[in-house]
Amino acid sequence: MAFERMGLRPLDYRPVRYDGSKLEFRGPQRTLSGDFIACLGGTETYGTFIDRPYPDLMERSLGLSCVNFGWPNAGVDAFLKDEGLLRMVSRGRAVVLQVPGAMNLSNPFYKVHPRRNDRFLEATPRLRRLYPEVDFTEFHFTRHMMRRLEDISTDRFAVLREGLQEVWVERMQVLLQEIDAPVILMWFSRHAPGLGYQSSGVADDPAFVSRAMLRAVGGGAAHVVEVVISDEACAQGTRGMRFGAMQESVAADLPGLLAHSEASRAVSPILEALLAQ
Template structure:
């Protein structure tokens, strides 16, 4: 079954045309323009979630890499994706494994399976206890509320301290399981990729910081679902990144907040606009005049610069392949 959380096109049409196309192998829709004929070893693949896709950005980092280095770049960013999503679609390996370089984004762990929620690798979870399908924030918010109800016998200040610092045991158990599964999904994903790889950390925070737009701290919190998730990539901490770094040939850190929040303006008139997120997901109904979540265009520029070293090596490999002498039959 092909699932689409979002193509973002209807929601964001006033701001950017994503030129979506359907991949004939998987049936999935990706950001265009659709790649022309690709020669093995002569292109780059960027694999990730909405940050790689480039929401609200006319020229996301895959497009910038193509412009700056003159090598075709395939953008396989997919809204709401975690590593498990790509292991579910091995049909994409044909294009992935013929690349000169595969940039693999560090994706959110809220799009990972555990014993309470089934994800399919996307940020839209099925509660195994009820069968209900809800957004990850609503799912984990309900889990926190259930745990908080069991602490009702504690005095208010003590209950608040538990929520902020220690966390309910059942919530801690689910998060620990989720994180282990996320690491395992990355191990499975990298094991399936035979092309050279670069792991990309693209975020407004360092892996060791657990932050939101409002504050930052170094510990895991449990008093609020957004505080528990932290900024993108949600639920991912330093130990998780350390666990998957050795799986890739290169590791690139693009921690930047430049240009964020991004004012949203019409591509037709240049005037400020408000985006109705409910046009895309009814569970996320809210109008916004700025993008404070997805990477800004300036952050994409910073990311393209950060990727210069592995891309340069990919170009060298591609050049070596082009100059290899052609061999005839057996001598």
């Protein structure tokens, strides 16, 4: 096929649903009746364009089923609003929770789709007052909108960002309380968390999350692990990833094969120690 990259067919993710959850996850279907590790996260956990994302690699390392509950572009809301999913992951021996960004969640300034959290639905009166010159009907995705708002006014954008950060901390604390299993909170990014309240930018996932925010929620987790993707892994670019040519720019922004291997190597020993207790 002309659009295929380097002769590799784009991945068939074999999407599946689990009884009780509203979301669709990467297949194949897994049995949840025995011991398993639940891997909860966004696009990176789902493993977009990756044959064997880090949950698969951890499963091989641990010899224990690691079920992929990744949901592309997931924010905190996608998980909190899915009671069936929370019940399922709570049955696991442990949960690896990829740190989500603070941009894809409903908040006092705007509403997002309850499941597809990157989809902007509407601005609240509070955001319209903050940016009276903006026509919010032109936006469909949160990142597009946030880039525009930051370009218009960095001072007003700081007010917006702080509001999102406060909501993120509150919701993450609730999410961790709702999971009835030990949680390993995993930072998975090309950069380390910023010092103090210095946070990631619009283009850097997990967007707007700072080290201070991680500290504020970390007490609800059994462990917090920082997986900072190495320069070597970044230099690999899209090598070995499977995507159509029209998807190359999207693939370039996502962790590659070596990055997923680094995540597995960082988290697996922590899981082994936790399971041995």
